[in-house]
Amino acid sequence: MRKFIFEKRKYGFELLMDLHRFEGNPNVFFDPAPHTTDFFEILIFEKANGKIELNGQLLDIVENSFFFISPFQKKSCKIDLSGIRGFHLVFQNDFLSDFFDDKLFTYRLQYFYNSQHPQYVQLENEDYRVIRFALDEIITEIKNFQNDSLHILRPLLYFSLSKLNRLFSKRYNISPDTQSNSTIYKFKELLELNICTIHSVEQYCSFLNVSRHQLNAMAKEHSGCTSKEMISNRLLQEIKMELRYSDKTISEIGYALNFSESNNLTRFFKNLEGISPSSYRDNYQNDSD
Known part of the structure; x- marks a missing residue:
């Protein structure tokens, strides 16, 4: 089975996260054959038609839908690439966990490492616009990377992940708390x-x-x-x-x-x-x- 490896020095310097829009080159992100990654992924669809098989569940892609994939989970994609719009967010755990000195950070998020509920959520337009604003800012900062860019990228990513945790938890009626007993x-x-x-x-x-x-x-x-x-x-x-x-x-x-x-x-x-x-x-x- 194919395994995708995170490219730490893709931009010529080490960066443990990345974000792209599907419109640029969607073929890079989707594989119809089962595959895994060694990093965290969030597939974000503004507009698309198709299905994603994740953890044994076949999930329909709809407007403003988010798919959360933990490292080494198996997935396959059957997606119509015509007219597709959205984002592909990837990161390694160390990008945030080292900064916050919290190796359990990704385990605090309900949508990763969750075998009780689908690792999927659809957002209302208003909620999606909030997340999209942060994603657009991340793309802009990566394109114009400067010495202090990490101090901007980390809080933007942390905000996005934490906000999504609240929305995901509300959808499945589970606790959004990320600061309870470790x-x-x-x-x-x-x-x-x-x-x-x-x-x-x-x-x-x-x-x-x-x-x-x-x-x-x-x-x-x-x-x-x-x-x-x-x-x-x-x-x-x-x-x-x-x-x-x-x-x-x-x-x-x-x-x-x-x-x-x-x-x-x-x-x-x-x-x-x-x-x-x-x-x-x-x-x-x-x-x-």
């Missing part, structure tokens, strides 16, 4: 690092030095789900990606994801998805033909 954000990070090997609430509680009751309370407040549901949703997402994009057998997937037996994976998947893993894979392959 334990829940650390839990999200641990899920990303360990989902292939650790599925137990108790083990995560041990890592975080909290009780199951405490972790559940924080998880419910942040995501509307229990800690167990967050683990299960993230594990289900990982299984779907293996079924869609690898040629591993069900047994091999079970082994890779630390299920003691393949039957346990099948039972887990069927309880959450309603069909067997093999049927899910068959349906996806038939739809892709």
